[in-house]
Amino acid sequence: MKKLRVGVFGAHRGMTMINVLAQRLDAELTAVCDKYAPALDGVKKLGDEKGLAVTLYDNFEDFFRHEMDAVVLANYANEHAPFAMRLMKSGRHVLSEVLPTETIAQAVGLIEAAEDSGMVYAYAENCCYMRGPMEMRRRYENGDIGEVQYAEGEYIHDCSSIWPRITYGEKDHWRNRLYSTFYNTHSLGPLITITGLKPVQVVGFETNTHVQRDYSQNKIICALSGGIEMVTLENGAIVKSVHGGLKREPGSHNYEIYGKKGMMETNRWDELKMSSYIEGDKLCVGELAHYEPEPYVSHDMAAKFQGHGGSDFYATHFFLEKILGKPDGLKYSIDVYSAVDMGICGILAYRSILNGNAPVKIPDLRNKAERDAFRNDNACTNPDIAGDQLLPVTSAGFIPDDSYDYVRQIWLNGKNAE
Numbered sequence: 001m002k003k004l005r006v007g008v009f010g011a012h013r014g015m016t017m018i019n020v021l022a023q024r025l026d027a028e029l030t031a032v033c034d035k036y037a038p039a040l041d042g043v044k045k046l047g048d049e050k051g052l053a054v055t056l057y058d059n060f061e062d063f064f065r066h067e068m069d070a071v072v073l074a075n076y077a078n079e080h081a082p083f084a085m086r087l088m089k090s091g092r093h094v095l096s097e098v099l100p101t102e103t104i105a106q107a108v109g110l111i112e113a114a115e116d117s118g119m120v121y122a123y124a125e126n127c128c129y130m131r132g133p134m135e136m137r138r139r140y141e142n143g144d145i146g147e148v149q150y151a152e153g154e155y156i157h158d159c160s161s162i163w164p165r166i167t168y169g170e171k172d173h174w175r176n177r178l179y180s181t182f183y184n185t186h187s188l189g190p191l192i193t194i195t196g197l198k199p200v201q202v203v204g205f206e207t208n209t210h211v212q213r214d215y216s217q218n219k220i221i222c223a224l225s226g227g228i229e230m231v232t233l234e235n236g237a238i239v240k241s242v243h244g245g246l247k248r249e250p251g252s253h254n255y256e257i258y259g260k261k262g263m264m265e266t267n268r269w270d271e272l273k274m275s276s277y278i279e280g281d282k283l284c285v286g287e288l289a290h291y292e293p294e295p296y297v298s299h300d301m302a303a304k305f306q307g308h309g310g311s312d313f314y315a316t317h318f319f320l321e322k323i324l325g326k327p328d329g330l331k332y333s334i335d336v337y338s339a340v341d342m343g344i345c346g347i348l349a350y351r352s353i354l355n356g357n358a359p360v361k362i363p364d365l366r367n368k369a370e371r372d373a374f375r376n377d378n379a380c381t382n383p384d385i386a387g388d389q390l391l392p393v394t395s396a397g398f399i400p401d402d403s404y405d406y407v408r409q410i411w412l413n414g415k416n417a418e
Contacts (some may be wrong), residue, residue, distance in 0.1 A: 003025075003026060003027055003028040004026060004027040004028065004069045004070055004320060004323060004324075005027075005028050005030045005067060005068050005069045005070070006021055006027050006028065006029055006030060006068065006069065006070045006071070006072065006320075007029075007030055007031040007032065007033070007063060007066060007068040007070070007071045007072070008021070008029070008031075008032045008033070008071070008072040008074060009032075009033045009034075009060065009063065009071060009072065009073050009074060009075050009083065010033075010034060010072075010073065010074030010075040010076075010097070011032050011033075011034035011036070011039035011040055011042065011043050011074075012034070012036070012039050012074070013074040013097060014032065014034075014072055014074030014097075015039075015042065015043070015046075016074075016312045016316075017072045017074065017095070017124075017312075017315075017316045018032065018043060018046065019046075019305065020305065020312075020313055020316040020317065021316065022046060022047075022050050022052060023304065024320065026320065026324065027320055028052075029047075029052055029054055030053075030054065030055065030066065030067070030068060031054065031055045031056070031057060031063055031066040031068060032054055032055075032056055032057070033056075033057040033058070033059070033060055033062075033063035034058065035058055035059070037058070040056045040058065043056060044056060060083070064086075064087075064090070068092055069092065069093065069323075070092055070093035070094070070095070070120075070319070070320075070323060071083075071087050071092050071093070071094055071095070072094075072095045072097075072124075072316070072319075073087075073094060073095065073096045073097055074097045075097075076174050077097065077098060077099050077174060077183070078099070078102045078174040078177075078182075078380075078382060079102070079174070080096045080097060080099065080100060080101070081096075081100060081101040081102065081106035081107075081109065081110050082106070084096050084110060084113070084121065085106075085109050085110055085113040087119075088113045088114055088117040088119040088121065089113055089116075089117055091117065091119065092119065093119045093120040093121075093122075093319075093323050094119065094120070094121050094122070095122045095123075095124055095315065095316065095319040096121070096122070096123055096124060096339070097124050098123075098124065098125055098183070098185055098186065099182065099183065099184075099185060099343050099346075100123055100185075100336075100339040100340055100342070100343040101340065101343055101344070101347075102380050102382060102385060103347070103377060103378045103379065103380050103385060103386075104344055104347060104348075104363075104374040104377040104379075105374060105375055105376055105377045105378050107340045107343065107344055107365055107374070108365060108371045108374050108375050110336060110339075110340065111336050111337065111340060111365055111366075111371075112371075114335075114336040120319070120322050120323050120333070121335065121336040121339070122315070122318065122319040122322060122333045122334060122335070123315075123334040123335070123336070123338065123339035123342075124315035124316070124319075124334075125185050125186070125189040125190075125193075125315070125334055125339070125342065126311040126312050126314070126315050127155065127185075127186045127187075127189055127190050127253055127311065128189050128190045128193045128311075128334060129311035129313075129314035129315060129318075129332075130190070130253060130266075130271065130311045131271075131272055131274075131292075131293050131294075131295060131311075132255060132266035132267075132271065132272075132273075132274045132293065133190035133193070133194060133255055133266075134293070134295070134296070134297070135264075135274060135293035135296075136190075136194050136255065136257060136264045136266075136274070137193060137194045138296065139264060139276070140194050140195060140257065140259070140264075141196075143261075144259075144261070144262065144264075144276070144278055145257065145258070145259030145260075145261050145262040145263055145264060145276070145278065146259040146260035146261030146262065147235065147237075147259055147260050148195050148197070148233070148235070148237045148257055148258070148259050149237050149238075149258050149259060149260060150237060150238050150239070150257075150258045151191045151194075151195070151237065151238075151239045151240070151255070151256060151257040151258065152191075152239070152240045152241075152242075152254075152255065152256040152257075153186075153187035153188050153189075153190060153191045153239065153240070153241045153242070153254075153255050154187055154241075154242050154243070154252050154253070154254040154255070155183075155186035155187040155242075155243040155251075155252065155253055156226075156242075156243065156244065156245075156246050156248055156251050156252040157243075157244075157245065157251040157252075158224070158245045158246065158247055158248070158249070158251065159175075159222075159224070159245055160212040160221065160222060160224060160245060160417060161416045161417050161418070162416055162417075163175075163212070163221050163222045163407060163417055164221070164407045164408070164410035164411035164415070164416065164417055165411060165416065167222075167407060167411075168408060168411050169404050169405065169406075169407040169408020169409070169410070169411055169412075170404070170408070171401070171404045174382070175222075176222070176399070176404075177381045177382055177393055178381075178393070179227075179350050179381050179391070179393055179394065180204075180206035180207070180225045180226065180227035180244060180350065180353070180394070181204050181206065181227035181228070181229055181346040181347075181349040181350045181353065182227070182346050182347070182350070182381075183227075183243060183244075183346070184227060184229055184241055184243055184342070184343070184345060184346030184349070185339075185342040185343060185346070186243060186253065187241040187242060187243040188229060188231065188239065188241040188342055188345055188346075189334075189342045190255050191239050191241070191255065191257065192338060192341060192342055193334065193338065194255075194257060195233065195237070195257070197233040197234050197235055197237070198233065198234045198341055198362075198364065199231045199232065199233055199234075199239075199341055199345050199362050200232055200233065200234050200361065200362055200364075201231070201232040201359050201360065201361055201362060202229050202230065202231050202232075202345050202348050202349045202352060202359070202360055202362055203229070203230040203349070203352050203357055203358070203359050203360070204227070204228065204229055204230075204348070204349025204350055204351070204352035204353040204357065204360075205227075205228040205229075205230070205349075205353065205357060206225050206226065206227055206228070206353050206394075207225045207226035207227075207228075207244070207246070208225065209223050209224070209225040209394055210223065210224055210225065210245070211223045212224055212245075212417075214406070214410070214417040214418055215418055216418040217406070219403060219406045220399055220400060220403045221403060221406070221407050221417050222399065222403075222407075223394065223399060224244060224245030225244055225245070225394065226242060226243065226244035226245070226246050227242070227243055227244050227346070227349070227350075228240065228241065228242050228349075229241040229345050229346060229349040231345055231362075241345070252268060253266070253271055254266050254267075254268045261278060261279050262276065262277045262278040262279050262286060263276070263277050264276045264277075272292050273290065273291070273292045274290075274291065274292075274293060275288070275289065275290045275291075276288070276289050276291075277289075297314070297328055297332065298314075298317060298328065301313065301317065302314065302317075314332070315334075317329075318332045318333040319333055321333070337365070337366050340365055341362075344362060344363075344365075345362065347380075348360040348362060350391070351379070354391065354392075377389075379391055381393045
């Protein structure tokens with residue numbers, strides 16, 4: 001059997017996918033690229049332990065020329081789309097980490113690159129593959145709770161203590177230009193995959209910004225806020241998506257969905273458990289159940305991987321299965337249209353915020369007739385991409401320059417902020 005030759009761009013977050021590839025019989029980890037030498041050292045160590053011949057690169061152009069059938073993009077979260085488009089046009093399949101695009105113009109380009117090339121594009125939104133959302137998808141498809149009317153998704157992760165490790169003290173790091181509703185698919189994505197419905201309108205909100213200080217030195221390290229999207233689905237149902245650096249530990253992945261016959265929700269403090277209520281033959285009388293769902297797809301393989309409750313395995317697994325034309329991959333791998341649906345909700349929610357929380361229609365970019373209006377829409381908070389369409393990062397002002405120097409020194413010392 002000929003193995004799929006797979007490369008990984010980004011060895012830090014990409015180590016999740018690397019670990020899966022290292023144990024596959026139908027795929028071969030052939031190359032890894034990262035600009036950070038210690039990350040490549042970790043890959044070399046794993047390769048030596050597993051007896052893998054992995055070529056290591058510190059620049060993308062050399063990596064791009066390597067013979068590969070597919071590439072995992074685990075680079076910076078705002079830079080996935082340009083690399084994905086280029087790789088698909090060169091004849092490689094692509095698995096993209098979160099998020100799919102930085103702008104709506106990129107969303108148009110990404111869809112057309114996938115269509116024109118015929119390559120598989122898969123979106124690695126691991127929250128869609130957590131036990132609760134997977135079980136909720138199965139039961140929603142079975143009709144257990146009826147048609148959705150309202151749903152909530154929540155991803156709360158306070159990154160202030162690890163800000164040095166994830167930004168390196170770089171002023172222009174994408175996380176230091178992160179607006180409130182950008183990183184939205186951890187909260188919204190599972191609700192899109194559970195229901196299978198397209199979003200058609202969004203209203204955005206953001207909380208007041210909290211300037212985070214390192215308590216040990218009373219130095220500013222970052223400014224965090226919460227982002228909220230109120231999304232209308234194509235059947236009229238309403239979805240609330242909330243995410244950001246709000247204060248709670250441990251962080252939260254939580255999902256609720258209310259249908260016309262009942263509801264389901266995950267457990268806010270134990271992500272392996274969930275509850276359901278199904279109405280019976282009488283109004284307001286039904287069965288309430290609390291239980292821990294078991295994985296029902298490729299359970300034996302998934303059990304070997306623990307990242308994010310085992311969900312990290314599935315994004316890579318379904319990507320490979322789809323390339324090979326297998327049923328589970330064709331059903332569960334998240335395609336380019338669904339990825340774009342999830343991502344542009346956050347992009348357009350921020351425009352809603354900047355426009356006084358006005359509702360914004362979400363284009364259906366499956367429809368070629370709707371694409372031209374957005375082909376040159378580069379509005380974002382990244383000056384390298386936006387040009388004269390540059391948007392403000394927040395209404396709360398900017399972090400002092402000496403803060404970045406302080407954060408970088410913490411990172412160089414191998415510590416977290418306190």
